[in-house]
């Protein structure tokens with residue numbers, strides 16, 4: 154599914170959050186959005202999700218204006234947002250029951266997807282009985298089970314410890330390779346952007362404007378991002394981090 158931002162402005166009252174943003178996100182492409190806190194990244198995802206409207210300009214999905222949320226464009230937040238009164242299995246299965254699948258079929262698939270994210274055997278646990286990393290794994294399973302054409306990920310691993318984050322990045326990359334959704338990934342972690350994305354858009358402080366776009370070779374090998382040292386240095390410099398002064 155292609156997603157197009159065509160000259161999009163967004164204001165909240167007097168506050169301009171997005172400044173004439175144009176971009177095309179192609180089918181199956183993973184694009185990372187990085188930029189200073191408060192610059193408007195989440196606002197861009199909310200417009201892609203249909204939760205917010207542009208003040209001017211258009212957001213188009215497969216050529217049609219995005220007017221409201223749709224299951225084909227799933228948003229995953231930093232906070233897992235599982236229902237606390239449902240087990241992990243029921244939380245994940247719910248995404249399919251919304252698609253009018255039978256409860257039994259949904260439960261079977263939920264078990265499969267929980268195992269894809271390393272949660273085999275935890276179907277019957279409630280969110281409060283597992284760790285934050287496990288809740289976020291379940292949230293990813295819930296996002297993927299409905300096979301959305303577009304995944305909108307808003308700092309999905311931002312609240313996790315470093316090791317859990319690395320392991321979930323691997324899970325995400327595997328799931329993306331299998332299901333081939335288009336992904337917009339907001340992250341403040343430059344390594345995460347370089348590891349997961351085909352392209353990285355670096356934004357200015359508010360109002361969000363693209364300072365620079367980086368296109369990365371399609372398949373990267375591992376978490377050792379030595380090949381991308383130059384890009385990392387350039388992205389950090391655009392974000393105002395003086396790498397040389399630290400080293």
Ligand code: ADP
Pocket residue numbers: 165170188189190191192193194195196197359
């Ligand atoms: P980011 O995700 O890049 O940190 P956001 O897109 O969340 O930034 O927010 C950008 C700016 O827009 C912030 O100053 C924020 O306070 C403001 N903002 C976001 N959503 C709303 C809203 N619904 N109403 C008013 N202001 C908002």
Ligand code: MG
Pocket residue numbers: 194195196307
């Ligand atoms: Mg945000």
